[in-house]
Amino acid sequence: MSRLSGKQAAERKGRIAETIAAVLLMLKGYRIIARRVQTPAGEIDLIAKRCQTVVFVEVKARDEVHAALDAFTPRQQARIARAAEGWTARNTACAAYDKRIDMIAITPWRWPVHIANAVGVKHP
Amino acid sequence: MVTHVRTVALVGIEARPVDVQVQLSSGLPAFTLVGLPDKAVAESRERVRAALTGIGLALPPKRITVNLAPADLPKEGSHYDLPIALGLMAACGAIPADMLSDYCVLGELALDGSITPVGGVLPAAIAASTEGLGLICPETCGSEAAWAGDDLRVLAPRDLIALSNHFKGTQVLGVPRPAIEMRAETLPDLRDIRGQESAKRALEIAATGGHNLLLVGPPGAGKSMLAQRLPSILPPLSSRELLDLAMIRSIAGDLAGGALSDRRPFRAPHHSASMAALVGGGMRAKPGEISLAHRGVLFLDELPEFQPQVLDSLRQPMETGEAVIARANHRVSYPARFQLIAAMNPCRCGYAGEPGHTCRGGARCADAYQARLSGPLLDRIDLHLPIPAVTAADLIAPASGETSATVRERVIAARAVQKERYAAMGAEADPDMLNAFCPAGLIEEMAALDKQARHLIGDAANAMQLSARAFHRVLRVARTIADLDGAASVGRIHLAEALGYRERHRDQALAA
Numbered sequence: 001m002s003r004l005s006g007k008q009a010a011e012r013k014g015r016i017a018e019t020i021a022a023v024l025l026m027l028k029g030y031r032i033i034a035r036r037v038q039t040p041a042g043e044i045d046l047i048a049k050r051c052q053t054v055v056f057v058e059v060k061a062r063d064e065v066h067a068a069l070d071a072f073t074p075r076q077q078a079r080i081a082r083a084a085e086g087w088t089a090r091n092t093a094c095a096a097y098d099k100r101i102d103m104i105a106i107t108p109w110r111w112p113v114h115i116a117n118a119v120g121v122k123h124p
Numbered sequence: 125m126v127t128h129v130r131t132v133a134l135v136g137i138e139a140r141p142v143d144v145q146v147q148l149s150s151g152l153p154a155f156t157l158v159g160l161p162d163k164a165v166a167e168s169r170e171r172v173r174a175a176l177t178g179i180g181l182a183l184p185p186k187r188i189t190v191n192l193a194p195a196d197l198p199k200e201g202s203h204y205d206l207p208i209a210l211g212l213m214a215a216c217g218a219i220p221a222d223m224l225s226d227y228c229v230l231g232e233l234a235l236d237g238s239i240t241p242v243g244g245v246l247p248a249a250i251a252a253s254t255e256g257l258g259l260i261c262p263e264t265c266g267s268e269a270a271w272a273g274d275d276l277r278v279l280a281p282r283d284l285i286a287l288s289n290h291f292k293g294t295q296v297l298g299v300p301r302p303a304i305e306m307r308a309e310t311l312p313d314l315r316d317i318r319g320q321e322s323a324k325r326a327l328e329i330a331a332t333g334g335h336n337l338l339l340v341g342p343p344g345a346g347k348s349m350l351a352q353r354l355p356s357i358l359p360p361l362s363s364r365e366l367l368d369l370a371m372i373r374s375i376a377g378d379l380a381g382g383a384l385s386d387r388r389p390f391r392a393p394h395h396s397a398s399m400a401a402l403v404g405g406g407m408r409a410k411p412g413e414i415s416l417a418h419r420g421v422l423f424l425d426e427l428p429e430f431q432p433q434v435l436d437s438l439r440q441p442m443e444t445g446e447a448v449i450a451r452a453n454h455r456v457s458y459p460a461r462f463q464l465i466a467a468m469n470p471c472r473c474g475y476a477g478e479p480g481h482t483c484r485g486g487a488r489c490a491d492a493y494q495a496r497l498s499g500p501l502l503d504r505i506d507l508h509l510p511i512p513a514v515t516a517a518d519l520i521a522p523a524s525g526e527t528s529a530t531v532r533e534r535v536i537a538a539r540a541v542q543k544e545r546y547a548a549m550g551a552e553a554d555p556d557m558l559n560a561f562c563p564a565g566l567i568e569e570m571a572a573l574d575k576q577a578r579h580l581i582g583d584a585a586n587a588m589q590l591s592a593r594a595f596h597r598v599l600r601v602a603r604t605i606a607d608l609d610g611a612a613s614v615g616r617i618h619l620a621e622a623l624g625y626r627e628r629h630r631d632q633a634l635a636a
Binding site for chain 1: 185186
C-alpha cells in the first residue's frame with residue numbers, strides 16, 4: 001500500500017469506506033440502487049432505497065468521527081443536493097418517492113455512524 | 125394532502141381571518157413559507173422547527189410548503205408560530221386534523237415548545253366567537269380571551285405537549301375565566317387640594333361632559349395635582365366601553381395577565397413624545413397614547429414643551445374621535461375618543477401675570493411661549509382655566525373640601541342624564557356619548573336655549589369673535605353645566621359660565 005501514490009491511496013480508502021457503508025445500509029434493510037453516480041453537479045457516493053424513500057448518501061472516511069462529520073461542509077451539502085435533484089430528474093421512476101440526504105462516517109475500528117437527513121431542511 | 129388551520133391577521137383593531145395551509149409532498153426536504161410574511165413571520169420557521177424538536181418530534185423529511193392565505197395581505201407579528209406548528213403536527217399525524225377545524229389559533233412558540241403570550245388575543249377571540257369557532261391561545265392570554273363571551277371555547281395550553289395531550293384526551297385543559305384587575309392602591313383624592321375652588325368646579329364640568337381642559341398657572345399652583353385627581357372623579361367604564369378599550373390595549377400588548385380594569389385610562393406621556401408615539405403608527409402600525417386614552421384622559425403636562433407638529437397632529441383625532449394612520453402598506457384606524465387635559469405655565473419664566481412679577485423678557489416672554497400653541501388647537505379646548513398661585517391662608521387652613529367620592533356621585537348622576545337624553549335620540553347615536561362629542565347639529569337642539577340665553581350667545585359670539593366650532597363648543601359646555609345643575613334647558617347663567625371658560629382672544633387679553 002505504501003508504494004501507491006497519495007491520490008491512489010485516497011481513492012482506495014474511499015472505495016473501501018463506500019463498501020462498508022453499503023454493507024451497513026443493506027444490514028439496515030436498504031437496497032443499493034446505484035454507486036458512484038456521476039452527475040454534472042457532482043458525484044453521489046451511494047443511492048439506496050427503502051420503502052418509499054430514496055436516500056442519497058455521502059460517505060466520509062476519517063480517523064476521527066468528528067473530523068468525518070466536519071468534512072461534510074455546507075458547500076458539499078449544496079453540491080450533493082443539486083446532484084440529487086439532477087439524478088431525480090433523470091430517474092422519473094423515483095419521482096413520487098420521498099428523498100433524503102444522509103451521510104455515513106467511517107472510522108477505523110469503530111462501528112460506522114449513519115446520520116439520516118444530514119443536510120437537514122433546505123431553505124430556498 | 126393539505127391541512128388547514130385558522131388564524132387571524134390584525135389590521136388596526138380588526139382581526140381578519142387567515143387560513144394557514146400546510147402541505148407535505150415528496151421531494152428533497154425543504155420548508156417554504158409563502159403568503160407575504162414579514163421578518164418575524166418568516167423566522168417562525170426556525171422557531172417551529174426547534175419547538176417540534178423540543179417536544180420530541182422531528183420535521184418530516186419531506187417538502188413542506190406553508191401558505192398563509194389570503195396571499196396578498198401582509199402578515200406581521202409572531203402569532204403565526206402556533207398555527208403553523210399545529211398544521212405541521214396535524215399533517216404528520218401527531219394530532220388529529222379534524223380537531224383543529226373548530227378552532228382559531230394564535231400564539232408564539234419558544235424553542236422548548238412552550239407557548240409565549242402575544243398581543244391581539246381579545247380581537248381574535250371576538251372574531252372567533254362571531255364565526256362560532258373556538259380559540260387556542262397562550263396560557264397567560266386565556267383570561268383575556270375569556271372576555272369575548274361565555275359561549276366561546278377557549279383552550280389556553282402552556283406548551284405543545286399540553287395541547288396534544290388535550291386532543292388525545294389524556295389531560296384535558298381547564299377553561300380560563302375572565303379576570304378583573306385588582307388595584308389595591310387608591311387614587312389621589314380631590315380633598316388634598318387646598319383652595320382652587322374654581323379649578324375644582326372646572327374639573328367637575330370637564331369630568332361630566334368629557335370636555336378638554338387647559339390649566340394655565342405658575343409653577344407650584346397645583347395644576348398637575350388637579351389633573352392627577354381627575355380619574356378619581358370619573359365614573360367607571362361601562363362594560364361596552366371596557367371591551368372597546370381592552371381591544372386597543374390587547375393590540376398594544378398592554379394587557380398584562382389578561383385582567384381588565386373598569387377604571388378609566390389616564391395617560392400622561394412625557395413632552396418628548398413623538399408623533400408616532402402619540403397618534404400611533406410606526407413601521408408596524410401600533411396604537412398611540414391617544415388610542416390608549418380612549419374613553420379616558422390624555423394628560424399633557426407642560427403643553428408648550430411638546431413639539432408643535434406633534435400637538436397639531438392631535439387636532440383631527442380630537443374632532444373625529446379616531447386616529448387614521450395611512451402608510452404605504454397600511455391603512456388602519458384606531459378609536460381615540462379621549463379627553464385632553466393640558467397644563468402649562470403662562471410664560472417661560474413661569475410667573476407672567478402674577479402680581480408684582482415682571483418677566484425679564486417683557487411682554488414678549490409670555491407671547492413667545494404661548495405662540496408655540498397653535499390657534500386651532502386652542503380653539504378645540506373648551507375650558508381654559510387660569511390657576512392662580514395658592515395663598516398661604518389656603519395652605520394653613522385645614523382640608524375642608526369635598527372628597528372625590530361626593531364629586532364623583534354628582535358626575536355619575538349628570539352623566540346618567542346625558543345618557544338618557546342621547547339614548548332617546550335613537551340607535552344611531554353612540555350609547556356612551558357625552559356632551560363634548562355631541563354632533564354640532566344635535567347640540568343646538570339639545571341645548572334648548574331659553575330666550576335670554578339666546579340673546580346672550582348672540583352678543584357674545586360677536587364680541588368674542590367665536591368661530592363656528594367655538595360657538596358649538598360653548599353650547600356643549602353650557603349643556604354640561606345645566607346637566608350638573610339638573611336643568612332641562614340651558615339658561616343664561618349656564619351659558620355665562622361656559623363663556624367664562626372660553627379662551628379670551630389674544631388681542632383682547634393684551635388690551636385688557
